[in-house]
Structures are given as structure tokens and as C-alpha cells.
Amino acid sequence: MNRILRLSDEVIGKIAAGEVVERPSAAVKELVENSLDAGASAVTVEIRGGGADYLRVTDNGSGIPAQDIRMAFERHATSKLVTAQQLASVATLGFRGEALASIAAVARVTCTTRTAGNETGIRAVNEGGQLLSVSEAACPEGTSFVVRDLFFNAPVRLKFLKKPGTEAGYVADVMMRMILSRPDVSFRLISDGKTVYHSAGDGKLESAVFAIYGSEMLRSMRKVEGNENGLVLKGYVGIGESGRSSRSNQSFFINGRYLRSPLLSSAVEEACRERVMIGKYPACVLHITMPYEQVDVNVHPNKLEVRFANEAGVSSAVENLVRDAIRDRDALERPVPMILTEEAAPKAPSVVTKDREAAPVAQVQRVFREEASPKAVLAEAEAAQQPAEEKAPIPIVRSDAPQAETAARTVALREEPAAWQAAAPLAAEQEPMPFLKEEKKPMKIIGTAFNTYILIEYENQLLMVDQHAVHERLLFDEMMRRYDTQSAGQQLLFPLLVSVTRREQQVLEENRESLERIGFSVEPFGEAEVSVHSVPMVMGEPQTKAFLHEVLDQLAEGRAYTAEKRRSAILQTACKHAVKGGEALSEDVLRDLVTRMVEQRVTPTCPHGRPLVVSLTRTELDKKFRRIQ
Ligand code: ADP
Ligand code: MG
Numbered sequence: 001m002n003r004i005l006r007l008s009d010e011v012i013g014k015i016a017a018g019e020v021v022e023r024p025s026a027a028v029k030e031l032v033e034n035s036l037d038a039g040a041s042a043v044t045v046e047i048r049g050g051g052a053d054y055l056r057v058t059d060n061g062s063g064i065p066a067q068d069i070r071m072a073f074e075r076h077a078t079s080k081l082v083t084a085q086q087l088a089s090v091a092t093l094g095f096r097g098e099a100l101a102s103i104a105a106v107a108r109v110t111c112t113t114r115t116a117g118n119e120t121g122i123r124a125v126n127e128g129g130q131l132l133s134v135s136e137a138a139c140p141e142g143t144s145f146v147v148r149d150l151f152f153n154a155p156v157r158l159k160f161l162k163k164p165g166t167e168a169g170y171v172a173d174v175m176m177r178m179i180l181s182r183p184d185v186s187f188r189l190i191s192d193g194k195t196v197y198h199s200a201g202d203g204k205l206e207s208a209v210f211a212i213y214g215s216e217m218l219r220s221m222r223k224v225e226g227n228e229n230g231l232v233l234k235g236y237v238g239i240g241e242s243g244r245s246s247r248s249n250q251s252f253f254i255n256g257r258y259l260r261s262p263l264l265s266s267a268v269e270e271a272c273r274e275r276v277m278i279g280k281y282p283a284c285v286l287h288i289t290m291p292y293e294q295v296d297v298n299v300h301p302n303k304l305e306v307r308f309a310n311e312a313g314v315s316s317a318v319e320n321l322v323r324d325a326i327r328d329r330d331a332l333e334r335p336v337p338m339i340l341t342e343e344a345a346p347k348a349p350s351v352v353t354k355d356r357e358a359a360p361v362a363q364v365q366r367v368f369r370e371e372a373s374p375k376a377v378l379a380e381a382e383a384a385q386q387p388a389e390e391k392a393p394i395p396i397v398r399s400d401a402p403q404a405e406t407a408a409r410t411v412a413l414r415e416e417p418a419a420w421q422a423a424a425p426l427a428a429e430q431e432p433m434p435f436l437k438e439e440k441k442p443m444k445i446i447g448t449a450f451n452t453y454i455l456i457e458y459e460n461q462l463l464m465v466d467q468h469a470v471h472e473r474l475l476f477d478e479m480m481r482r483y484d485t486q487s488a489g490q491q492l493l494f495p496l497l498v499s500v501t502r503r504e505q506q507v508l509e510e511n512r513e514s515l516e517r518i519g520f521s522v523e524p525f526g527e528a529e530v531s532v533h534s535v536p537m538v539m540g541e542p543q544t545k546a547f548l549h550e551v552l553d554q555l556a557e558g559r560a561y562t563a564e565k566r567r568s569a570i571l572q573t574a575c576k577h578a579v580k581g582g583e584a585l586s587e588d589v590l591r592d593l594v595t596r597m598v599e600q601r602v603t604p605t606c607p608h609g610r611p612l613v614v615s616l617t618r619t620e621l622d623k624k625f626r627r628i629q
Helices: 009-020 024-037 066-072 084-093 099-105 155-160 164-181 205-220 262-272 311-326 361-368 379-385 403-415 419-423 467-485 502-510 512-517 545-556 563-577 587-599 618-624
Strands: 042-048 054-059 108-114 121-127 130-137 142-148 186-191 194-198 221-228 231-238 250-254 257-259 283-289 295-297 306-308 443-449 453-458 461-466 490-499 521-525 529-535 613-617
Touching: 009 099, 024 042, 024 054, 024 099, 024 142, 024 164, 042 164, 066 108, 066 121, 066 130, 099 108, 164 186, 164 194, 164 205, 164 250, 164 257, 194 205, 205 221, 205 231, 205 283, 221 283, 221 311, 231 262, 231 311, 250 262, 262 283, 262 311, 283 311, 306 311, 443 587, 453 467, 453 587, 461 467, 461 587, 461 618, 467 563, 467 587, 490 545, 502 512, 502 521, 502 545, 512 521, 512 545, 529 545, 613 618
Parallel strands: 042 186, 250 283
Antiparallel strands: 042 054, 054 142, 108 121, 108 142, 121 130, 186 194, 221 231, 231 283, 250 257, 295 306, 443 453, 453 461, 461 613, 490 529, 521 529
């Protein structure tokens, strides 16, 4: 048996380091959080080689007093923890006083820092947990941490790192959430010399969303704002074209903190159903403010999971507020615009991982970002936060930007910093287009193209309406309405005898109430039969035997006959009965479809989420034909 020995500080340090900094993105997160704790209004993160070779976090915060610099690198040393009682809340915020110690234990760290009012700053060098030197240094106010050769003395950790591009993507994910959570702070992320993100820090969430997603996406997102059930919800939701193939572009912030929550995701998805295509997820950036005692954040700081005291209340509040935000007056309010004259097609992403599954969000989403528009230039903040030796301006380039052109535009914008504000994408807040507001504008039905798209001249637009999608929407809505109003069931003139198995009989007994709720009234009748006195109406048709068996089957499997089930049954029927694309329709039928679409104020997508109306403006056509520039 070996004797029990105390582990050396070095070993303890490395073990703890592995928990706190398992990859460069975790180190970035810790350092940026420190910058925010220090009251910084501008934070620059620069990485090389995905962050493992080099990472720098520079802020314009309070700085670290010379007498504290040694302590800062000590384990369990913090300026933030005051009493033991605060520990519970403190733990969730990640104040554990071990980030710097952990990072320094497995890297070569240089900290340059100066506090306000001090003429000179200090430079401290710590390698592998050893404080090698502390000296005077000339540096701007604030703090800069440079971390080189992360895991140089932890080969196992090093081996677990992914390719630099992937690690850079994880860092970008962290920065994306930082930017979206703190619109009041100007963040900049530079990876291998290129600016990936640069947020304005003007306090507007809109500007933060712009910095991440670009103007095209922002324009297509809907603003959400309101309160219900004791929570305040603010942010943006992307429906229609901005639907994404995974949930990774859903960001929720609860009381300012980024958290994942399946509950919130489903609430948003429920609200946006039929407004994104099947298989797509709405993108969103949503800030929820609510009393702290209503939220239970898992104490493990990396799990980012959350529980609510009142789950149903939170879920329905979010669903209702989002649904309100995306409601349109009618199908013509925001037709999907067709753009013919885009100057440059979106650039391919500079880095795309083959493995989409494992690929970090930020990397993947670059695919969707539009062509660079370097608007978020904050020359002043920039100058303030660049360390003296690094003051040479780095051109502001979205990583997917055509380089030369962008540099030129950057210069122009720098001369006139107000330019980006004027050009700021306020579109998301614009009044919806004034279609059919009060008086009805004349609509000229031109005909159909390919027996599929109804062409309409309407105001200054050429509208294209998918005949199948519209009919499907109209049928679906009508069936849902009819079902809802007739759910009490249709009394039968003569009771209907249906034979049932013993198992079915049992299920029937146990679920009498829920059967009645959907319109079945059923009595036992002898050994192997039941008598049915009333049946539910679905789409105007009385539902009898087959439907009863189907419902009993579902109940037997422990599943309720849910609203979702009902919806999908109706959807299938609607789809089956709708006129098809390619079917020639008479002018009367076309006119009827369009009129009903407008008058019934239908949701502007078919029940599967495909758009009903695409619009081509006269201006677009005129530009294409070079009538105007
Ligand atoms: P914690 O953040 O839990 O206090 P850290 O190890 O992350 O622990 O940091 C230790 C201490 O170093 C902090 O409490 C703070 O006083 C100081 N510090 C770290 N980074 C900065 C910074 N960027 N600006 C000012 N002070 C900092
Ligand atoms: Mg910290």
C-alpha cells in the first residue's frame, strides 16, 4: 500500500484546471467574464490557431491594483466573494476564484494591467502556475491577458482538442452569446487576424443581433416585446426564411445569463409552428427578466440548464408573447420578397467543418450571413481598448467579406462614424407595409404561371401566390374551426353498436371522460360490444367506428388523443383535398381563392410553413431592366 501523501500544488492545480478550462473557449469565457466583472465597456478577444496557440483578452475595465496581482493568480482568491451566504448565488455566476489560477496552471500567461489614476501599470508573467515576474509597464488603463501555449504541460488535454477551426468556432459561440447577452458592451473577436464579430455596444439588442446575424437576417426577424405571468420578454424571433435546421441559433438569456432550456425552445417553436417550414426551427434571441426566486439555475456553471418554479406559466407566457409578435393582419402584409438585383451573392463561408453535427454554431451559421457590411465601427472605443503596442488599426472585416473592397469602405466609415448609425438596420422595427390597411386596393389577377402560381398585380408589386398552399391553408383553417365548434359531438339518431375487445373495453372505462371531451359518448352493451350515442365531428364528417378504434388504440398505449394528433389528422386531410399545383383552375376559382385568402386574414404560410405569397416589387423589375439604377 502506498502511503497517503498530499498532492503537490502543481498537481492540484492541473486537476482543477482541467475542470475549469477544458478548451480555449472555456478560458475565453472565464477571462471575458472577469472583464465584465471589472466593468469593461469594450472587450477584444483575439485568438490564433483556435486559441490554443495564442489568445488575448483585452478590456478597458478597472484594472488590477499592483498589490493584488499575486493574489489574482492564487487559487480561491477573488475580490468578489464576500460572505458564505452569498455562495449559492455566487456559484451560479462563476465567481469561484479559480479561473486565473487554472488557466495559468496549464499555459504561459502574461497579464498587463493598469488601474485608473495610476501613471504606470504592471506586467506579470505566470507560466505553469509559477509567477515568474512582476514589473512596471506602460500600458493603457484596463487589463490584457495573453495566454500562450494552452496545455503545453498537459499533453492529454492537448490531444483532446479538435482542429483549430473547430476550436475557433467554439470560441465564436462563446462570443456570440456574450454579444447577445450584453448589448451595452462592445465586443470584438479576431481569429487569425480576421474580425469575426464586432458589436457596437450601444446598448441596443438590435445592434447586437446585427453583429451576429447581419442585416438580411435581422430584417426578416420579428421583434418581441411584452410581459405576462410575471416575466418580461424582449428580443427577436426569426420565422419564414430565417428558420434554421437546428436549435443552435436559439439563444435564451434569463436575467442576463445565457441558458439552454428545452421548455423555452418548445414554447417558441409552438408559437412559430406553421410559420417555419416543417423540419426547421425558428431562430431567436430572447431576453427574459423575472424574479430570481422563480428560477433555479443548475449550480454547475458549465451545464447552463435552468428550471422554473412555474413551468406552465413561463411556457405559456413565452408562447403567447411570441405568437403575438409574429401575427400578421393578412397574407399580404409581409409577402416573401423576391430580390433580383442583389449586387453580390452571399459569400461561401471561410471555414466549414465537414462534421456538421459537431461543428460549433458560429462556424456553421456563417453560411447564412450576408455579404459584409462593416457598419459597426467604433473608432473611439477601439482606440481606448487597444494596448499601446497594438494600436495599428486592424481593418474591420467580417470573416466572410471580400477583403479589398471592405478595407476601402472601412476607411470611409471611419471618417464618418455616424454613418453606420444612419445605415443601421432599423428594418426590423419598421412599420409593416401598408397593405390593405383600410380600403381595399384593387387587385388585378393576371392569370397563372405553370398552372401553379397565381400572378397578381397589386399596388406596386407583382404577387405570386401558390394555389395549392393557399387552398390548403383555407381548408385547414376551416376544418380546425369546425372541429373546435363541434367538439361536443353529434348525437346519433340510433345508437351505433361497435364490437370491442376486452382490452378496449377496459381502456374505454378508464378514459370515459376524455372520450366525452372529444365528442364520443359510449355505453357498455353486453359482453363484447358498446353502444355509441354521439360521435365527434371532424371536418364536418361524423367519425365512427374506425376513429373510435384509433382513439382507443392511442389511449391504450398511454397516449392521450392530443391536440397535436388532431391537428396532424386535419392537416393530412386538408392537404389531400386541396387543389394541386399543376391543376388548371378557372378564373372564378382563382379569384375566389385569392379573395378568401385576403378576407379571412389567413396565416401567411400553408400549415406546413411554406409561404403563400412571394412579392416582386416594381422597383426590382425596373432595376433589372435598367430603367432605374
Ligand atoms: P473570480 O473571477 O472568481 O474572482 P478569477 O480567478 O477569475 O476569480 O480572478 C481572480 C481575481 O482577479 C478577480 O476576483 C479580480 O479581482 C481579478 N481580475 C481578474 N481579471 C480581471 C480583469 N480583467 N480586470 C480586473 N480584475 C481582474
Ligand atoms: Mg473569474
